[in-house]
Amino acid sequence: MIIRNLKEVRASERNVKSDGWASARLLLKDDDMGFSFHLTTLFAGHELKMHYQNHLEAVLVLKGTGTIEDLGTGEVHELRPGILYALNENDRHIVRPTTDILTACVFNPPVTGREVHDENGAYPAAEDAHATAAMAS
Template structure:
C-alpha cells in the first residue's frame, strides 16, 4: 500500500512548477501503478498550449473556472468543478484559466516526476525521460 501526504509532496522535489502551473505528483512511474496521478493548479490569466504526443491524460476539475480549446476541432468547452476532460487522442489544446483551476490528473504512461512541457507542449516520451535522468 502506498500512502502519500499532499503537504509533504508540496515540500519535495515531486512538486513541479513551470510557467502557468504547479503540479504535486503523488504517484509516479516508479510506484508501479501503470499511471501517474497529480494534483495540478493552472494559474489564472495564463494560456497553456499543450500537446501530449507521448501520453494520454484525464483531468477532473475540482475548483476554479476557465475554458479548454480543442485545436483539432476548434471547439471551446467550459471548465468548472465537476467537468472531466480526457485527451484520448493526444489532442492538442489550450487551457485558459479565468481563476486558478485545481485539477486531479491521471497520465498513461506514467510520468517519472520532473517533466515539464517542451516547445511543442508535450512531455518527453517515457524512454527519453529515463535516459536523461540516468545520465545516458
Template sequence: MIVRDLAKAEQSERKIVSEGWDSTRLILKDDNMGFSFHITTIFKDAELHLHYQNHLESVYCVSGTGSVEDLATGEVHQIKPGVIYILDKHDKHILRATTEMKMACVFNPPLNGKEVHDETGAYPLEAETVSD
C-alpha cells in the same frame, strides 16, 4: 500499500513549478501502478498550448474556472468544478484559466516525475525521476 500526504509532497521534489502551472506528482512510474496521478494548479490568466504526443491524460477540475479549446475542431469547453476532459487522441489543445484552477490529472504511460512541457507542449517519454 503506498500512502502519501499532498501537503508533504508539495514541500518535496514531487512539486514541479513551471510557467503558468505547478504540479505535485503523487503517483509516478516507479510506483508501478501503470499510471501517474498529479494535483496540478493552473494559475489565473494562464494560457497553456499543449499537445501530449507521448501520453494520454484525464483532467478533473476540483476548483476554479476556465476553458479547454480543442484545436482540431475549434470547440471550446467550459471548465468548472465537476468537469472532466479526456485527451484520448493525443489532442492538441489550449487550456485557459479564468481563475486559479486545481486539477486532478492521470497520465498513461506514467510520468517519471520531473517532466516539464517541451516546445511542442508535450512531456518527454522518459525523464529524471524524483526521490522520496
C-alpha cells in the same frame, strides 16, 4: 500499499513548477501503478498550449473556472468544478484559466516526475523521460 501526504509532496521534489502551473505528483512511474496521479494548479491569466504526443491524460476540475480549446476542432468547452476532460487522442489543446484551477490528473503511461512541457507542449516519451529528469535536477 502506498500512502502519501499532499502537504509533504508539495514540499518535496515531487512538486514540479513551470510557467503557468504547479503539479504535486503523488504517484509516479517508479510506484509501478501503470499510471501517474497529480494534483495540478493552473494559474489564472495564463494560456497553456499543450499536446501530449506520448501520453493520454484525464483531468477532473476540482476548483476554479476557465476554458479548454480543442485545437483540432476549434471547439471551446467551459471548465468548472465537476467537469472532466480526457485527451484520448493525444489532442492538441489550450487551457485558459480565468481563476486558478485545481485539477486531479492521471497520465498513461506514467510520468517519472520531473517532466515539463517541451516546445510542442508535450512531455517526453517514456524512454526519454529519465534523461529529462536528469536535466531538470
